Amino acid sequence: MPELPEVEVTRLGIKPHIEGRQITHVNVIDGRLRWPVPKDLPKILKGQRLDTVERRGKYLLLKMTNGYLIIHLGMTGVLRVLPQKDPLKPHDRVSIHFDSLSLRLHDPRKFGAVLWHPSSKGDVLEHPLIQKLGPEPLAKEFAGQLGATHLYQYSRKRTISVKAFLLAGQAVVGVGNIYCSESLFEASIHPALPAGKLTNAQCERLAEAVRTILKRAIAAGGSSLRDFVDAHGDPGYFMMQTKVYDRANEPCRVCKTPIRQITQGQRSTYYCPRCQKR
Numbered sequence: 001m002p003e004l005p006e007v008e009v010t011r012l013g014i015k016p017h018i019e020g021r022q023i024t025h026v027n028v029i030d031g032r033l034r035w036p037v038p039k040d041l042p043k044i045l046k047g048q049r050l051d052t053v054e055r056r057g058k059y060l061l062l063k064m065t066n067g068y069l070i071i072h073l074g075m076t077g078v079l080r081v082l083p084q085k086d087p088l089k090p091h092d093r094v095s096i097h098f099d100s101l102s103l104r105l106h107d108p109r110k111f112g113a114v115l116w117h118p119s120s121k122g123d124v125l126e127h128p129l130i131q132k133l134g135p136e137p138l139a140k141e142f143a144g145q146l147g148a149t150h151l152y153q154y155s156r157k158r159t160i161s162v163k164a165f166l167l168a169g170q171a172v173v174g175v176g177n178i179y180c181s182e183s184l185f186e187a188s189i190h191p192a193l194p195a196g197k198l199t200n201a202q203c204e205r206l207a208e209a210v211r212t213i214l215k216r217a218i219a220a221g222g223s224s225l226r227d228f229v230d231a232h233g234d235p236g237y238f239m240m241q242t243k244v245y246d247r248a249n250e251p252c253r254v255c256k257t258p259i260r261q262i263t264q265g266q267r268s269t270y271y272c273p274r275c276q277k278r
Contacts (some may be wrong), residue, residue, distance in 0.1 A: 002073040002145065004137070004174025005217035006270050010079050012218075014103060015053040016199040017081040022049050023064075030093050033107065034074060037094060037114045044116055045069070045096065057133045057173040067118040070127065074111030080104055134173040137210050142172065147207030151198070158195035163264050165195035166210075175210055179217060181211040181245045181270045190278035191269045192262070217242065244270040 001011070022242060023045045031037030035240065038044065045064065054061040060079070062069040073079065084102045088095070091108040105112060110162070117124045135142045141148065154171045155162075165186065166175045173185060184191050186209035189202055200212060220241060239246065243253050246260035257274040 002058065002077065003176030003179065004058055005174070005179070005214055007055055007060060007174075008138075008218050009221055011060055013056045014079060014081050017101060018045045018048070018050050018098055018103055019053055021101075022047065023097055023098045025166070026097065027095040028093075029088060029095065030110075031114075032110060033093060034111050035115060036114050038116050041114070041116060050098075056136070057129050057169070061124055061132060062084065067116060068080040068124040069120075070103070070113065070115040070117055070124070070128075070129070072105055077105060077107040077111045079108070085143060111257070116202040123247050125203075131259055132170065134170045137174060137214055139170050142207065143211070145204070146231070147172070147211070148200070148204040152200055155195040155198050160195055160266060161191060161196060162189060162193045162195045162206075163191040163269055167265070167267070171195075172207075172210060174214070174250075177267050177269075178239075178245045179210070179213050182242055183208055185244045185271060185276060186213055188275055190276045191264065191278055204257065222273035244272060246270065 026042040026045050028037050028039075028041060031039070031041075044066075050063040051063045051065070054063060058072060061120075062071065071079065080086070080103075082102050082104055084097055084100050086102070089106065091106055092104055093107050093112070094105045094112070094114050096103040105114060113129075115129075115176040121127075123257055126210055137147070140146075141249050151171060153166060160168075163180050165171055166180045166183070167177065169175075181191065183206065187202065187205035189198075189206060244259050248258045251257065252259055252275060253271040255272065255274045257272055259270055261271055262271075263267050
């Protein structure tokens, strides 16, 4: 599933090509996504100007003249800018045209979303899908001591593991499974430690680790699990840099101890038993 780094890589890829351009027409090829694409979307969007391409968590927010287009990539979605003349491929779902260019959503499993939020309904950040998301890890509100203090206060009396605490998305948004394992390793924290037992010092290390790992993943173009490619069709290379994820029984890159794999909440977790003592 595309996580925050993959969505940010997509945002950065499409942004220069479509910001400031006017939509000439919209083709809804198959609107049967996780939530049905509005039937009147072609009529709504035609003639509107795309002002900015923003992101909140794993949602892309395309600010238009009269509202926001909310896009989620689901499990296998890819959003690319292509020449309008390029033929449609199987699993292409929605194509938004800007004269000679098209912004095209390709989504084999149809778990993505393309929704419209008109300005008349208020702030897009109050949309039901977005309003309960945790802080943005790369925003200034989560930087330095601010992020550490937030994690410490939010984790008090929580008995769930710190891995589940991060994955839930309320303490901080966008730290998916790969990035959880890598962040906890970076912060020298055992993934099964109860979140409520995190110390101030551990929260400081964890907040900084989350930011470091996500920035590193974005710079590498994201992770290419399954079929993720960026807006240019290129795969991400973060998986070549992981220190624990998907490296069970391989030597730790720091201490040479074999990496262990456990299952938490039906998800695989990887850690070093020496660098991440409980």
